[in-house]
Amino acid sequence: MTLKKNSILIIASLAVFVEALDIAIINLTIPAIQKQFLVSNDRVQWLQTLYVLLYGGFLIIGGKLSDVKGPRQTFIAGAILFLLTSLSAGLSGTFLMLALSRAAQGLAAALIMPSALSIVTHTFVEERERSKAIGIFSSFAAVGSGSGLSIGGIISTYLGWHWVFLMNVPILAVIIVLGWFYLADDAPKQKQPSPDLFxxxxxxxGLLMLSYGVHQLGDIEEQYSVIVFCGLGVALCMRIxxxxxxxxxxxxxDLKVFSTPSIITANGVFILLGAFFTGYLFVISLLMQKDLHYSSAKAGLLLVPFSILSAVVAxxxxxxxxxxxSTEQTGLLGMVCMLCGGLVLIGAVLAGYSLPLLLLSAAFISGLGMTICFTSLSVLAVKNIPKQHYGLASSMGTTTYFLGAGVGLSILTLFMDKGNAGASVSVLSLAILAVYALIGLLWLIIYQTKNAASKAEAPLEVLQSLHDVF
Known part of the structure; x- marks a missing residue:
């Protein structure tokens, strides 16, 4: 790799590191934000829900804008927007301003991620060189996502929650300046149709109305008309x-891509995986800080080993x-780890907030399950489909993951305060998490069984295939 190519790779990788970091970094700052703005669990979760819904909802548009306007222009525009919204979030004086800033951050992330990947793939054209570059690029995203909890906890404890967002500003300023000078002007020479923004x-x-309607189900008698309005709005949006x-x-x-059973299964389980893992990050931060009374920094440091474990596993x-x-069996193994982690988490709460059990659940979920699940589902999402749909299929996996994260978190918070008196997280809400993982596991088992049956395997051979997972 030449010096210029290395510089371009570093610029793209740093940007995706910041974007990935912000998905998880807010979780251990939640108690501090709640204390300042006096908001409940079901309101504070909108900081994550808005981010992931706008990220997932506009990710495909971000990719198409990159093709139409050029990766460089889209990348710099996304970085500028992320810088401004990070500054706005860090300086927020009201919860509403903070929530709107987080929503706009999600939109900015949807511009950065696909354009950064496009820059890497266009810069490194030789196959082995490209594979190595994408590996480095992906590792920055994985490290950013994995270290978000610990970094957020340390910053929140010693500098205040505002700096979780303000720290992005100087990093992004450097990225924008370097990107302006180092990235080639790669606007398409031929005019291409604009993406369908509408x-x-x-x-x-539709997804925001669905999330808001789900929120109001806990107060259905008083909010009946709002729920009906949201339901009609969702139906109308989805029909159009x-x-x-x-x-x-x-x-x-292109809906034709969903004619393949493998991509239907991959995206369906991606939705459940997003709901499970985002919900897990939300509840683990509350359990460790509000119920075990650890500082944000201590809670974050306790979770660092599992970020390292995730990197080692990968x-x-x-x-x-x-x-x-096989790909399907690897997905089964990952979802089994997720389900085990969810059940151990329930056991930890029932055992009086046992720290060893909480950390064991983190080992199953953050250390093993997430890495195995996400990778295997990403491969399954492009299995048995035409090459011309690879790009769409890959982006759909990430899209459905984040859409599941937003809606799943809304469902989870409905049950946050049900049951355990005085506790930040109820056992019922943790059971909902386990149900997400259980449905995902059953979905994969059904797909595996049907896939094996279509190849005329005997029932005993199907069971043996599932047995290989363990």
Missing amino acids: SGLLLVA LYLRLTRRDNPLI KFMLPSIMKRL
């Missing part, structure tokens, strides 16, 4: 979106696992 707006509007996707020459999403264990097991 379809993206319909998708996000479907018509646009089936009738336009250049739709936002680098050294996962390649050999995927050589021994």
Whole structure:
């Protein structure tokens, strides 16, 4: 790799590191934010819900804008927007301003991620060189996501929650300046059709109304009309979106890609994985700080080993696992880890907030399950589909993950305060988490069984295939 290519890779990787960091970094700052703005669990979760819904809802548009306007322009525009919204979030004097800033951050992240990846793939054209570059790029995203909890906890304890956002400003300023000078002007020479922005707006509007309607179910007698309005709004948005996707020459999403059972399964389980893992990050921060009374810094440091474990699994264990097991079996193994982690988490609360059990659940979920699940589902999402749909199929996996995260978190917070008196998180809400993992596991088992049956395998061979997972 030349010096210029290395510089471009560092610029793109740093940007995606900041974007990935902000997905998890807010979790251990939640008690401090609640204390300042006097907001409940079901309101504070909107800081995460808005971010992931707008991120997921506009991710495909971000990718298409990168193709239409050029990766450099889209990347710099996203970085500028992320800088401004980070500054706005850090200086927020009201919860509403903070929530709106987080929503805009999600939109900025949807511009940065696909354009940064496009910059890397266009810069490194030789196959081996490209694979190495994408590996480095992906590792920055993984480290950013994995270290978010610990970094957020330390910053929140010693500098205050505002600096979780303000720290982005100087980093992004450097990225923007370097990107302006180092990244080549790669605007397409031929004019391409603009992405269907309206379809993206319909998708996000429908999901926001769905999330808000779910929130109001806990007070259905007083909010009945609001719930009905949200339900009608969701139905209308999804109907118009479907018509646009089936009738336009250049739709936002080509629905033909969903004719493949593997991609339906991968995206369905991605939704459940997003709901499970985002909910887990939310509840673990509350359990460790409000129930075990640890500082943000101590809670974050306790979770650092599992970020390291995740990196070790990804680098050294996962390649050999995927050589021994099929993609579907690897996904089963990952979802089994998630379900075990969810059940151990319930046991930790029932055992009087046992720290060893809480950390064991983190080992199953953050250390093992997430890395195995996300990788195997990403591979499954592009299995058995035409090459011309690879890009769409890959982005759909990330999109459905974040959409599941937003809606799943809204469902979870409905049950946060049900049951355990005086506790920040109820056993019922943790049971909802376990149900997400259980449904995902059953979905994969059904797919594996049908897939094996279609190949005329005997029932005993199907059971043996599932047995190989363990």
